[in-house]
Amino acid sequence: MSTTEISAGAQALVARYIEMWNEPSPAARAALIEQTLTDSATYVDPMASTEGAEQLNALIDAVQEQFTGYRFTLHSGPEIHHNCVRFSWALGTDASTPAAVGTDVAELAEDGRMCNVIGFLESTPS
Amino acid sequence: MSTTEISAGAQALVARYIEMWNEPSPAARAALIEQTLTDSATYVDPMASTEGAEQLNALIDAVQEQFTGYRFTLHSGPEIHHNCVRFSWALGTDASTPAAVGTDVAELAEDGRMCNVIGFLESTPS
Numbered sequence: 001m002s003t004t005e006i007s008a009g010a011q012a013l014v015a016r017y018i019e020m021w022n023e024p025s026p027a028a029r030a031a032l033i034e035q036t037l038t039d040s041a042t043y044v045d046p047m048a049s050t051e052g053a054e055q056l057n058a059l060i061d062a063v064q065e066q067f068t069g070y071r072f073t074l075h076s077g078p079e080i081h082h083n084c085v086r087f088s089w090a091l092g093t094d095a096s097t098p099a100a101v102g103t104d105v106a107e108l109a110e111d112g113r114m115c116n117v118i119g120f121l122e123s124t125p126s
Numbered sequence: 127m128s129t130t131e132i133s134a135g136a137q138a139l140v141a142r143y144i145e146m147w148n149e150p151s152p153a154a155r156a157a158l159i160e161q162t163l164t165d166s167a168t169y170v171d172p173m174a175s176t177e178g179a180e181q182l183n184a185l186i187d188a189v190q191e192q193f194t195g196y197r198f199t200l201h202s203g204p205e206i207h208h209n210c211v212r213f214s215w216a217l218g219t220d221a222s223t224p225a226a227v228g229t230d231v232a233e234l235a236e237d238g239r240m241c242n243v244i245g246f247l248e249s250t251p252s
Contacts, residue, residue: 046207079246081172086246105231105244118231118244120205120212 009112010080014087017106017114021060021072021089030057038115045102045119069093075101083108088122135238136206140213143232143240147186147198147215156183164241171228171245195219201227209234214248 020032077087092098109115146158203213218224227248235241
């Protein structure tokens with residue numbers, strides 16, 4: 001693949017990852033998870049740690065319940081090199097200062113899906 | 127381990143990681159690498175990718191040759207959660223604007239050493 005193709009693939013992958021976090025239907029979300037992460041993918045952030053699609057789906061459910069009315073948006077990136085992608089996301093309601101901003105680093109499997117996601121939170125914007 | 131112990135361990139680990147990048151003697155550096163990373167640890171940044179101590183030692187040699195007179199310093203962090211550490215470093219000469227700033231995310235093995243390091247560059251400070 002050319003750098004342009006890899007970059008376009010990463011853009012689409014990260015857009016789908018954000019969409020996955022916003023998807024309210026567990027069934028539709030399961031389909032997005034399958035398209036975005038490998039079956040045994042690990043996910044870890046300061047509050048949670050999951051392995052596999054089912055645990056991740058349950059985590060997203062819990063986060064959506066805690067932050068009703070909030071949506072994730074892409075804040076910056078993605079940047080990509082080798083099999084690694086980095087991007088920042090924001091969680092907020094429309095047209096307001098985000099409640100949280102975080103940065104995720106994901107490793108991609110050979111099939112292009114994420115196999116390992118490590119998230120950190122940035123300082124909450126004032 | 128308590129959070130305080132984990133945090134103190136991460137501080138020491140990252141300090142040693144920075145020292146390792148600055149160490150001019152390949153033999154002394156090999157000892158620092160062994161204390162800091164597992165034998166089969168993977169390292170990747172936008173310019174390089176290594177697996178194991180020998181390849182990492184050779185990479186550090188090449189970087190030191192390219193940036194003679196420069197030193198790495200800790201720029202921010204470390205932050206830690208679960209088995210993950212994030213920190214930023216700067217590469218520069220004394221008392222000048224750094225030539226480069228980067229952020230590394232490292233996963234730690236059960237023995238506390240890094241087993242996987244993923245680095246990204248921040249925009250070069252103006």
